[in-house]
Amino acid sequence: MVVNYGNKASITSLIVNGQKVVSGTDGAFTSVKVGSITYSSLQLKGKPILSSIPDGIQISRISYGDKELTINENWTFLKQKEGIKWRIERSFSKAVKVEEAAMPVINFDRINTWEGAYQGYGGIAWFYLFNEKLCTYGVHTRSSSFWNRKTNNGLNITVDAPDKEVAMKYTRTNEDQMAYTITVADQEMLPRLDSGTNRRRFIRKGTDVWAPFNISGGKSTQSLTFSYFDYQEKYGRGKLVGVNAGQVSAVLGTIARIGVIDSLHFGGNSWATPYGPICLHEQYIAQLGLGINDPNYLNGYKSCLDFYRDHAIKPDGRVYPRWAYTNEDAMPGQWNKEGFYEAQWGILMDSNPDLVTNVAELYDMTGDEKWVKTHQLSCEKALDWILKRDSNGNGLVEMMTDFTGQKHSSDWIDIIWASYENAFVNAKLYHALVKWAAVERLLHNTAKADQYEAFASKLKVSFNKPTSEGGFWDEEKKCYVHWRDKDNSIHGRNMVTPVNFMAIAYGICEDQTRQKLILDNIEAQMRHEKLFFWPLAMTSYTPAEGKEYQYPFPEYENGDLFLSWGALGVKAYASYDPAIAVKYVKNVLEQYGKDGLAYQRYGRLKQDGRGDDILSGNSLSIVGLYQAVYGVNPLYxxxxxxxxxxxxxxxxxxxxxxxxxxxxxxxxxxxxxxxxxxxxxxxxxxxxxxxxxxxxxxxxxxxxxxxxxxxxxxxxxxxxxxxxxxxxxxxxxxxxxxxxxxxxxxxxxxxxxxxxxxxxxxxxxxxxxxxxxxxxxxxxxxxxxxxxxxxxx
Structure with a gap:
């Protein structure tokens, strides 16, 4: 590290393991923006004083500002065993409202100096998504680990600011540098123009992601610790035979993390999505942590689920299914001030069991019994709410709509009008009940464990009955159907793959003859169409069963390829014919090599990337490789x-x-x-x-x-x-x-x-x-x- 202390105070050079990553007089400096005026340590009132101290140097009397406002700073640099510590003392001549207070901003030489930066809570600032100048992403974290697989170099920067809130932002500058700005404040930084309807963390054509905030007069202190790490040593996955190890590592190191929008907002949709949705009705967010395999992700998701527990569950136990940057996807008036809402497409019932599944699976990965106990009452509340939806006592819960013609959805496939008894939701519920009953037993609540196990057993029996007897098994189509209306009309007879994969992978269908029929029929059609991945449905829904623009088949949720169901497909095949499971894992890796899996989905006919988002679920086949093929299962x-x-x-x-x-x-x-x-x-x-x-x-x-x-x-x-x-x-x-x-x-x-x-x-x-x-x-x-x-x- 080279420090300039003449008429300017800045870091002019930073070399990490022989690689220069910062250069120039504006490499790293402090600044404050008030209104349209920017003050910085690049324009000092006088020359600062340099003095030597044990194991380092101190630069004092760094002063900048004008007659309206003066900022005084002292910088201390200490050599430590693991790196360099930069301590900044700052004082303002008066209290002031600022647009920005960089403490400091570090300008890395190029946007591609680093591939990305892992956040202290397990998320990622992935610079691949900064595909134009003035893209800015803001998050709440105290550490950032920059890395580059090509150079194998890593730089960790950790902020120590006791009793303060810390935020960071990453900007691709007009000069194609990566500007990394740290802000320390008395209160949590809020997104700009946050009025309860705009919670955006990623913006384009601007750098002002954070709202103005107040800084009190007087002194504040923070420290930054810079340390090197070897990327392969820290994140390397070992010797992976028979698959492309670099691609496996890349998918789990980037794609799998992009649904982590901020420290308290984990989901499946990328933070770069225009309206940044989080689907709480996705049961695989904890499961992603199995593949990511970063303790920071697991600890961060614990905090996130605490936040969901406290803000996403209604008093009656209903779990809001979504959160987003804005309310544009919400039912009119159906949202709360934290940004959770009911989706415009219908009451998406799978959010209740999915929240419980994620808590249970995260407990398995962490073994933190003290933490899971804080979720016991809320998970019981969420389960009990949906269990009351079994009005006829057959073990199958009912949706908020009775008939397909009401044109409202009830699950993740949100523009298909699944109603009344929905196999998709009931399969997820079965999984949640089995997982949570085990947790209840570990927490010594045998009464609740018995209740949930009994309901799961009843659900399983009814689920497996033929449709003629009130169940979901279609004897003619040789698959489980999607739903039945209240009048007993059967819908979704088109081999909906998530429904059938869940039936097998979650242990609902233990009939090996049925398993073989399902898996063989799917594979036969996959080979016939030469598809690289399983579509949402093997054939078309009927025209009345979904939103009009999904026809003619195949289109969007009526037949396109959504990779988010890959872990289920891999698990369903792994114990039946692991060669088939591995084939689709390798297909997804091959696709990653072509396009980076940088899409929401793939079209059925051309297998071309579609959609304006990248889903973290695109990594789930690789998570399935770890869990079902390699057999990696962290348990409590x-x-x-x-x-x-x-x-x-x-x-x-x-x-x-x-x-x-x-x-x-x-x-x-x-x-x-x-x-x-x-x-x-x-x-x-x-x-x-x-x-x-x-x-x-x-x-x-x-x-x-x-x-x-x-x-x-x-x-x-x-x-x-x-x-x-x-x-x-x-x-x-x-x-x-x-x-x-x-x-x-x-x-x-x-x-x-x-x-x-x-x-x-x-x-x-x-x-x-x-x-x-x-x-x-x-x-x-x-x-x-x-x-x-x-x-x-």
């Missing part, structure tokens, strides 16, 4: 690995963040492993893993209770060959020394039963399990490698 008390890989993916080695640890996951044919810096578990089948400093937990298959707990202060590898209630067999390797004391707690056994323990074929001891089916064994390993057998007597 363990990391569950359940792979469905194909031979071409064998040899994959993933790097994955889990609860503050960097896990290495190896996937080979019928041979899987998870390791951290201390422990490693190897198994030929699915298993769960968890570890603390000196304890390793092994979970057999999908069982949520640890089958084995090992306590040791040495690195340990366990390879499991067989695990049953009567016979257990594993190999262990201790890498540092023999004669290592180990304590085994084996669980899930027969109670009060004797077991024989052998090491390398030699009898060691007999031990009896207790009344809980637990067996405690203390043992000192004598060899670096040993084979352990535990057999019921």
């Amino acid at each position: 008390n363990r990391f569950y690995l359940d792979p469905h890989i194909t031979p071409e993916l064998a040899g994959t080695e993933l790097k994955y963040n889990f609860r503050g640890q960097r896990l290495i996951i190896n996937l080979d044919n019928d041979n899987y492993s998870i390791s951290n810096k201390t422990f490693k578990v190897i198994s030929p089948k699915s298993f769960g893993f968890n570890a603390t400093a000196n304890q390793l937990y092994y979970f057999n298959g999908s069982n949520p209770h640890a089958a084995l707990q090992v306590t040791t202060d040495k690195p340990l590898t366990l390879k499991f060959n067989n695990w049953g209630q009567k016979k257990m067999e594993w190999e262990q390797s201790i890498t540092k020394s023999s004669a290592t004391p180990l304590a085994y707690l084996i669980s899930e056994l027969s109670s009060n039963t004797q077991y024989k323990i052998s090491v390398n074929g030699r009898f060691l001891q007999k031990v009896s399990s207790n009344s809980k089916g637990e067996l405690l064994v203390h043992y000192k390993a004598l060899h670096l490698k040993e084979k352990i057998n535990v057999d019921e007597e």
Whole structure:
């Protein structure tokens, strides 16, 4: 860092790992704009004073302004182990209302110096979307991590401003620089012209994204810490065999994050969209975090869901389905001051179960029981509201409309007139009930857990009945229909893919014959049409079932390709025929290579990009690769690995963040492993893993209770060959020394039963399990490698 302190005070050069990213006298400086007048440290009243201090320098008496207003600053630069700390003390001669107060603005040399900047809450300022000069994006965060995959360089800038609000904005200047402006204020920065109907964070042809605000006279202090990071080391995903690893990383590092509009506004639509909508009726926002795999995203989404809990749920439990920059998409008068609203297309009922699903799945990823408990009452309220919509007691909730002819929608496919008993909404509800019942049980509310499980069971039975008996299964079309009207007329018989994928992926349809019919029929038509991705519907809705401009088929929600349902499709196929699942993952990656997935959807006939938005859901096939094919499933008390890989993916080695640890996951044919810096578990089948400093937990298959707990202060590898209630067999390797004391707690056994323990074929001891089916064994390993057998007597 080179600092100029003559007639100007500015940073004139910043070099990151050998790459100059800032140059020129206006590289980085402070400024204040009052009305139309801009004061800055580039035009000082006098020459400042430089002095040396331990581990740095101080520049004092930086003064600028005029007779109406004077700004005085002292700058301190300190060398630290991880980087450079810039401390700014600023005082105003009087209180003033300002248009802007940059503290500082940093002008990076080119718009493409960095590809983007990850925000402290997990979102992204992606400069690919700054496709013209004077694009500006403003957010509320205290840190920004700039990165470039080509150079592998990263620059993290963190702001420390106690008891203050911090906002940042990113602007593509007229000179094609990237201007990065930090603002510190007493109150939260608001979007300009915010009157309750304009909450815009991204603007074009301007830089004034924030509204004017008041600054009190007197002194304020803030610090910026600049530090370098290696992009691959911090965000690298390991060795991905059989797929384009760079494309996987790029999609999950950019596309997946663009629905995060600001620190409290997470959704699926890009912040660059003209009206910036967030759909709360999208159940996959937490799921995106599984693929993004950034703790900042998970923590940021917790804060977002807190905000939704407090502002998006009506007193009766109804969850507003949307938020947007403006109210143009809202039903007349149906919005609140925070910007949540009912959509003009109808009462979109899936927002209630989807909010609950996102809370439950985020809890799985974080394991934060204290946090999820703060959502217990609100999630119960949201579920109870929609469960009351089952007026005939058949387990299927009913929409606000009874008939298709009312021309109002009720779910995510919002210009298709689904009414009365809607399979799309009921499938989502089933998923939410199963997920939330498990949370209720963990929170010791067995009554609520029983209630939700009972409703889910009833829903499942009715859902699977033939349409002639009040269910959704269409015997003639061999698929689940979209909805039935109150008069029992059946609609959406056109193989609506999200409905049928949800039925399979969420475990509603367990009939393997039906699963095969659905998946084979879809795949046959996909091959016939040579489509690179699944459309919303395989054939056309009838003309009366949707808005007029969706006809003739295929058009928009009547047959176009929406990538947001990719994770469901991949999961539906992964356990049936993983090769098909992988094929569509690779198709999406190939499309990314052609156009960056920079569209809302793709047309059916030409498979051309359409729409004025980029949906974060375009990444969900790749999220599905992680969750359903690689088998990556973070759960509340363990990391569950359940792979469905194909031979071409064998040899994959993933790097994955889990609860503050960097896990290495190896996937080979019928041979899987998870390791951290201390422990490693190897198994030929699915298993769960968890570890603390000196304890390793092994979970057999999908069982949520640890089958084995090992306590040791040495690195340990366990390879499991067989695990049953009567016979257990594993190999262990201790890498540092023999004669290592180990304590085994084996669980899930027969109670009060004797077991024989052998090491390398030699009898060691007999031990009896207790009344809980637990067996405690203390043992000192004598060899670096040993084979352990535990057999019921």
